[in-house]
Amino acid sequence: MSTGAAEAEVQTYATSGLPGGLLRLATCGSVDDGKSTLVGRLLYDTKSVLADQAAAIEEVSRRRGQEGPDLALLTDGLRAEREQGITIDVAYRYFATPRRRFILADTPGHVQYTRNMVTGASTADLAVILVDARQGVVAQTMRHGAIAALLRVPHVVLAVNKMDTVGYQESTFTAIADEFTRRARELGITEVTAIPMSALTGDNVVEPSTRMDWYGGRTLLSHLESVPLGTESASRPLRLPVQYVVRHPAPDRQVVERWLAGQVASGLLRVGDPVVVRPSGATSTVAGLSVLGKETDSVWASQSVAVRLADDIDISRGDMLTAGPAPQMLREITARVCHLHDRPLRARQRVLLKHTTKTIPAIVERIDYGMDVTDGSRLPAQDALSVNDIGGVRIRTAEPLAVDDYRENRRTGSFLLIDPQDGATLAAGMVAC
Template identity: 65%
Template sequence: MTTAASPAETSATSLLRFATAGSVDDGKSTLVGRLLHDSKSVLADQLEAVELASRNRGADSVDLALLTDGLRAEREQGITIDVAYRYFATPRRRFILADTPGHVQYTRNMVTGASTAELAIILVDARHGVVEQTRRHAAVAALLRVPHVVLAVNKMDLVDYAEPVFARIAGEFTAYADSLGVPEVTAIPISALAGDNVVTASATMDWYGGPTVLEHLETVPVTRDPAEDPARFPVQYVIRPQTAEHPDYRGYAGQIASGVLRVGERVLVQPSGHSSVIERIDALGQSVDVAWAPMSVTLTLADDLDISRGDLIVPAAGAAGASQDLTATVCHLHDRPLTPGARVLLKHTTRTVKAIVKEIPSRLTLDDLSQHPAPGRLVANDIGRVVIRTAEPLAVDDYADSRATGSFLLIDPADGATLTAGMAGTAFAAGAPDQPVDEASEGWDF
């Protein structure tokens, strides 16, 4: 039996998922293009295509925003509509970035792009400061429990690289983010167009002594100790080879969503509550004595239990209770409204069950974090509170404890369309700025 390499041993090639957000024309796509270009992550043919597109649009120089704004409608309007994903690497780290839309109409796309992010870069135009959409994106980052937030004060070249302008914007944003419970904000003054403090340090802002955007992305700690999180193993597939060598083999394959699993550990199977002991853990064809998230493994148990796809294997000491009632904060993604009484499918990890939306107690206004009680329905881009009843018990964690097992999707059973993205439990880590609260909307925890 062997032990797999620890997260610390693989940190040199660790992966950082991050998203960019900001108001329209704040320069998100230009920042991403500059980041790719100056870190030499752009292929020659891609750069030639962007140079040609820039000339066709009458630009005097290469428009790096075109590296990410690939849709025809985006190029015509000069804005980002869809979420543009890009993959690149430096000698220190691998990256997956999501360039998300800035327009309020596409808030749902920002939610999609940031849902798996470990860091969010929120851009602010130095001429305009913190605006309504800046506060909205900060609230979404807090809602999604993004652990690291970078405030990139862009277009510093248009305010003469003035330090007081940067200090005022950074102070205002940090105070607002702190009220939302955002655990960490790093403010960086940049000019994405000129390249100041994106990959290389700015010679014109010598008053700033912090890291560039890329330096921060390469060094921000993202490797968590798996032992800090409760172990959760959603069963994806049951392996029954039925071979002469192993006639009774029954393995449970899947990806560890969080935490650590060990051979000899007593576990529970949710939602049935049956108990057993981990007899063997197989990873990449080898038997190991310990495994952790996000490893893909196969477990065998000491007892022959009725386990199938969608069941959740958890340590007996830290088991989550299974229930048919779920209260959650959701972001509605579809153009069809979500209404009380709607019959949906709820997908949680590898399990999909029938469900009904019993109630929509509140809708959140992200502009000022006020609460609108009993809205009657949620339309596209709305974020609200819902009460759901499922046909079968589910072991759902609070989203604050686990983004992997505290999240779910609501799906239209008629055509399979994704309707809503949900986060179980409370929404913000800390109280929002003081707002009047309607008695009918109590229970938001905002």
């Protein structure tokens, strides 16, 4: 297939289904910047709140002596969060508009919950970083910006919130937007969309503000509905980790066919395409594809699929079908990790490494450096990483892994470190080839 034809297929994939497809986004920012209120406003104004939910929120707000419903309660679902008035855990919400579906992660703002922000943003297509218009850009703002840059979140929105508290002044918004954009560029974030808003009053969240007529850009929802998605992962080399091997009789009932089930991490796959199995290096050709029990001619990134190969090859869970530029086969992995557990991660510690559908023994050979996530700078090497720490490590695995640099492929360039004793997740890692 020609390059132009392949690009046309990618475009068809990106615009298939609902007009805008599925957007995964994460909200982050400092404490009391209004993240939960913003999420609540999005849900409330897009009519994504059930009647009984709205009634419960109004009742709690009345008991607190508030005049109107506290929209933050739509996401602060834990009892501890409601009592303290802060966000602790990552709250996921699902909603849709006529143009697009959304999975939204409302992440905590406290420094001690950095690990939760990493969890929420690790799969995000877009990060909404909130700033209180009265406070401007603070250290925690840039901390979240640095994490978004580290996780390679493709799109970043700077939501300058609480504009009602500064008289909707254009000069205040411009100063904050300019400072963040400049500092974000130093972190490697090349695209920032700044939007002035008030989540409390609804200005520029779903509906355009009549009090900021100096702003000519989109509202937050309009931007979320229109940001381009899909073409990046679909245009990358094929990576399909095998999750299950399914056996069932062929239509003529004479033989049992072996189908390889998994989710396409990146790229396109068509019947007749040549593939290479990693780590064995065996080659074959795609003889059949099935999605939801129906055979098809092609599949795309993020689709779950069953694949039948033309040759009978020894393939099992954890293997990977690849095409195009080959992934690196490594037993010595250089990576950046965010430590998630209360127990420290130490040099020479034995762990399990989970990469896509493969889990193998490994050892943390050394910790090369820590990272100051307010500016991305490196700190001296240390013997251990504590909870919420981010640092560079060298890991040796029991067998070669087919990995890509995280900057090139977020799915095949990421992994988890697991405690082999109790199965606890210790750290999330990003390969740095």
